[in-house]
Amino acid sequence: MKYHRVTAHSFWWLKWCCSLYMFLMVIFLTAYVVTRNISFAIALAVMLLILVMFFTVVRHTNFYKAGKISCLIQKHIEENQLYETAFRGRKRVYTFYPQTDWCMDTASNTLHIRFRLSGNQINLRGLETGLADRLEKVCLNIYEKRGYIEYLFELEQEKALVISSKADIPGDSGETTVYLSPSLIWNYRKIPHFLIVGSTGSGKTTFTRFIISSLLKCGVRVLYLDVKRDVEMEQFCHGNIAITYAYEPKQISEEISLITEELQSRTVDISNMEQQGIDGNTDFNFNPVCVICDEIILMKLVFPDKLYKETLGKINAIIVSGRSKNIYAGLISQSGLAEYFGNSGIRGNIGLKVALGQMSAGEYSMIFGTEYADVKNLRYGEIGSGLIMRTGLDSRPREFVAPYIKNHALD
Numbered sequence: 104m105k106y107h108r109v110t111a112h113s114f115w116w117l118k119w120c121c122s123l124y125m126f127l128m129v130i131f132l133t134a135y136v137v138t139r140n141i142s143f144a145i146a147l148a149v150m151l152l153i154l155v156m157f158f159t160v161v162r163h164t165n166f167y168k169a170g171k172i173s174c175l176i177q178k179h180i181e182e183n184q185l186y187e188t189a190f191r192g193r194k195r196v197y198t199f200y201p202q203t204d205w206c207m208d209t210a211s212n213t214l215h216i217r218f219r220l221s222g223n224q225i226n227l228r229g230l231e232t233g234l235a236d237r238l239e240k241v242c243l244n245i246y247e248k249r250g251y252i253e254y255l256f257e258l259e260q261e262k263a264l265v266i267s268s269k270a271d272i273p274g275d276s277g278e279t280t281v282y283l284s285p286s287l288i289w290n291y292r293k294i295p296h297f298l299i300v301g302s303t304g305s306g307k308t309t310f311t312r313f314i315i316s317s318l319l320k321c322g323v324r325v326l327y328l329d330v331k332r333d334v335e336m337e338q339f340c341h342g343n344i345a346i347t348y349a350y351e352p353k354q355i356s357e358e359i360s361l362i363t364e365e366l367q368s369r370t371v372d373i374s375n376m377e378q379q380g381i382d383g384n385t386d387f388n389f390n391p392v393c394v395i396c397d398e399i400i401l402m403k404l405v406f407p408d409k410l411y412k413e414t415l416g417k418i419n420a421i422i423v424s425g426r427s428k429n430i431y432a433g434l435i436s437q438s439g440l441a442e443y444f445g446n447s448g449i450r451g452n453i454g455l456k457v458a459l460g461q462m463s464a465g466e467y468s469m470i471f472g473t474e475y476a477d478v479k480n481l482r483y484g485e486i487g488s489g490l491i492m493r494t495g496l497d498s499r500p501r502e503f504v505a506p507y508i509k510n511h512a513l514d
């Protein structure tokens with residue numbers, strides 16, 4: 104990868120050329136206004152045409168893109184005063200300017216920006232949010248090595264998968280992978296359980312239907328607990344024999360009890376197999392099951408208190424100990440689930456976290472952790488867009504756009 108250096112004086116020649124060009128245009132304009140000589144007007148028109156043609160052609164070249172990135176980084180350094188200056192006589196000179204390099208890696212779709220840590224007063228850590236806003240790119244990772252701090256950004260915004268029919272859902276039977284976007288996969292065995300949060304209309308239900316369809320393709324049996332009884336979801340679930348749909352408290356309680364019994368019996372099976380000398384880390388090949396609970400907080404209002412606590416306890420048991428028994432849980436909610444998570448370690452056990460739409464700092468910190476309170480969805484306004492984080496795979500929340508599901512594609 105070839106790194107480009109950003110210096111305090113990068114592009115001085117470009118600034119001079121632009122100023123000169125503008126100056127000439129003003130001269131021609133003034134000359135035309137004063138003399139009314141048509142040749143000045145023609146010269147002005149030609150200059151304008153050249154300018155437009157230049158930008159139309161150059162805008163799409165790598166030269167322009169590279170220049171823009173350098174300019175933006177340079178601007179960021181200047182506006183945040185990440186340098187030191189001193190006066191030599193009447194002239195102000197830079198006594199420190201951070202050694203800054205960047206490069207694009209098209210293969211991994213990343214932009215790397217690195218600063219040399221020089222040990223002076225200027226703090227070059229914690230620049231990710233400011234740089235992300237300026238570059239309009241999501242920060243994927245930050246790491247320090249050999250005296251440098253390097254920020255990794257997503258180079259190009261990813262296009263969403265388009266699903267026109269069930270056949271378009273990527274993946275095969277027996278796989279444990281759900282293809283969330285062209286570059287994002289979710290292995291539910293390695294990164295167990297999921298959480299989808301988003302305000303009303305952000306695309307939770309549509310995205311959940313895609314996840315369910317993908318899980319079914321992998322051969323996972325689904326239990327959908329829907330306290331609010333979404334008519335569309337009910338129809339979708341009834342159209343498939345591998346999905347059990349429950350909405351009444353009694354029915355939800357019975358179904359979840361069956362799953363926890365299954366969890367217990369698989370626990371016994373594992374311990375029996377281990378006693379027979381089979382390695383505890385072996386994949387025991389239990390049939391995969393996923394319990395998806397829509398609006399878990401709503402249960403508190405709808406269920407009698409005792410039943411609510413029991414159901415909650417059972418879902419928590421799946422989250423904490425379901426992975427090795429091939430039993431998974433999915434939670435969908437409109438809020439960051441502050442009340443549900445409380446001080447428990449439940450959130451830490453959920454592998455895939457998705458926040459659709461734009462959320463508040465408090466909600467982001469509840470979903471992803473307090474250190475990510477200030478993340479933003481830069482694609483806000485785009486249907487199904489949000490942020491995603493896969494435990495153990497992503498070092499911080501990253502941009503995400505859910506597959507675009509055409510009308511009746513998953514029916």
Ligand SMILES: Nc1ncnc2c1ncn2[C@@H]1O[C@H](COP(=O)(O)OP(=O)(O)OP(=O)(O)O)[C@@H](O)[C@H]1O
Nearest residue numbers: 302303304305306307308309486487505506507508
């Ligand atoms: N991924 C998507 N592909 C295509 N259309 C979508 C997608 N996500 C959302 N939509 C559109 O936005 C509408 C609202 O989405 P959806 O019902 O999934 O939101 P929601 O967050 O579940 O809302 P609520 O909480 O009110 O149920 C859908 O009817 C659909 O038209």
